[in-house]
Amino acid sequence: MKRANVIFICADQMRYDALSVTGNRVAHTANIDRIAARGATFHRHFTPNQICSPSRATMATGLYPRHHGLWRNGVALDDRLPNLWQALSLAGYATKGVGKLHFQPLLAPVERDMPESLAYWERPGCEDWHGPYFGFDAVDLVMGEANEATRAGHYAAWLKRNHPEVVDLYEPDASPDSRAQDLNEVWKSAVPPELHYTSWIADRAIDFIERQGKQAEPFGLFVSFPDPHHPFAPPRPYCDLFRSEQMPTPTIRAGELERMPAYLGEGDDPTKVPYIASGEQPREQGFLLRTDDISDETLAIAIAHTHGMIQMIDDAVGRLLAALDDVGVLDDSFLLFTADHGELLGDHGLLRKGPPPYRQLLQVPLVLSGPGIRAGTNLDALTSHLDLFATIASLLGLPAPATDGTDLKPLIDGRVADVRDFLFGEYHPRRDACLYNQSIISKEWRFTRYPNQPAWGELFDLREDPWEHWNLFPERALGAQARALSAVLDRRLPPQPLMVNEVLGAY
Incomplete structure (x- = not known):
């Protein structure tokens, strides 16, 4: 009997x-909601790291x-380490990765x-390479987000070869409206939506589904969208779908950051390009921003654009579901949708991501x-990205991998009803050793320590x-609670800084 296919979708x-x-x-995420309606929704699912590459490797x-x-x-990432895609390949699956992988x-x-x-992409003929790679046949x-995606990778090569006029349309100067002055990564992309990388990723995935769905061997497909990562720059119509004045207001409690570790009084410059060029002075991962100098109007537009990017992803997911149904394998496939980590989106007076392990990020x-x-299954247990490899292997009847999950x-x-009492997280900084932190999360508490x-x-x-929104660490009466959770971490x-x-x- 043919094993079920696996379609793993990541934002x-x-x-x-x-x-x-x-x-x-x-939000109107009808297609992702369809996956949930057909199966299970996990309401306490966390990543052990709030930054892209470590979370994706997990x-x-x-591990x-x-x-x-x-x-x-x-x-x-060491490609000799066992991973999900290698396991599927060894079990006879045809495997394909489309979009942002971020293992290097x-x-x-x-x-x-x-x-x-x-x-790598400065070499002649590099676009002819398609793998194998980390278990993918x-x-x-796609490498990077917004205009960064035109610099390297298969999508960038395809765009330059087939639609060279579109490359410059990714730049903020091509925006049909003016760019926000107080947050330089908010604009409306002039790229035609059908040529945007979100559509291109869906196109490549559908090509694979249509070809592989008719074969005798099962397939494993990883579909990874670079959005809704900043910059906040979706194309039309998605940049106009959500009205900024109707967006939810970020939740901020007066005085909350004053009770947090002192580094949160700092932050990146909202007018600075959120990337590090070769040779540039290192900045902390995630480019955490305080929103003090960003107007409420600009922040609302960033939130509206985030919803627009999510809607574009949901429409792409709808196309994937239709393709699976058209080739007759929808009911014979496991579909998983998740994200590598979260986004602060103005909560706590902060934007993007960074060292603090807030719930909005983990x-x-x-x-x-x-x-x-x-x-229609709804699950309230504490679950983790650590669990995904072992769970997919178990659902497929493959040998149990040795993991931390x-x-x-x-x-x-x-x-x-539950699989653990505690979840754990760990953040290793790029620049300042003091920012190294470890977290323990239960259904009742989140405790984070900074060993350095x-x-x-x-x-x-x-x-x-x-x-x-209210850090209780300064409260002496709760010192015993903090020490007890710290002992579990020990x-x-x-x-391991x-x-x-x-x-x-x-x-």
Whole structure:
């Protein structure tokens, strides 16, 4: 009997509450909601790291960043480590990766010969390479977001070859409206939507589905969209779908940042380009911004554009579902939708992402449907990206991999109500060793410590303050609670601020 197919869909920088199925009253994510309606929605799903590359490597390997080695952006994943796509390939699956993978740094030197680096794409004939790569038989890469996506990768090569006039339309100067002056990464893209990388990714994925769905062997497909990552620059009509004056207002409690570690009093410059060029002074990962100097109007436009990018992804997901149905494999496939990490989007007076392990960054959507998964299942257990490799292997009847995660099949089947008491997170900084932090999360508490700066700490009562707006760490009466959670961290994830994997460049 032919095994079920796997379609793993990933967004970049999408928080848990971005979808209508997870409570967003502005969003209209009908197609992602269809996956949820056909299967299970996980309402307490977290990543152990709030930055792109470490989280993506965890999704693939089921390991903490300290174990898979991709501990910060600018480091490469070891392709000899077992991962989900290698496991599928070894089990006889045809495997394909389309979009943003981010297993290697963008600025890796040319001598490292890394396909996800800019240097690799300066070589003649590089666009003819399509893999194999990290267990994928073939890949079609998109590298970067907005105008950065035109610099390198298969999409950039395709665009320059077939539609060279569109390359400049990605630039903010081509925007049909003026660019925000107080946040330079907010504009309306002039790129035709059918030529945008979100559509191109869907096109490549559909080509694979139409071809492979008719074959005897099962397939595994990773579809990875670079959005809704900043810059906030969707094309029309998506940049105009949501009116800024109707967007939800970011949640900020007066005085909350004064109770947080002192580094949150700093932040990036909103008028600065949010990328690090080769040779530029290092800046912290995520380019965290305070929104003090951004107008309410500009911030509302950024939020509206984020919803527009999510809508464009949802429309692309609808096309994928239609293609699966057209070739007759929709009911014989596992579909998974998630994101690598979240986005602050103005909450706490902060934008983008960075060192603080707020819920808006660590909690992400996860919906999963497929054979044997009861429609309309809602799960409140603590789950993690660490669990995805083991769970997919279990659902497919493949040998259990050795990971840091847990097989969620008993949870999905209703045999258990919970799979763990605690989740753990860890952030390794790029620039300032004081920012190294470790977190422990239960259904009641989130505690974060900074081993290199013991005076800093974060403690939130999630029963009274679910979105983490009032740090209780300064309260002496709760010192015993903080010490108890810290002791669990000592046992389960002792501090490891120094990592040995080689830094090859930013992004």
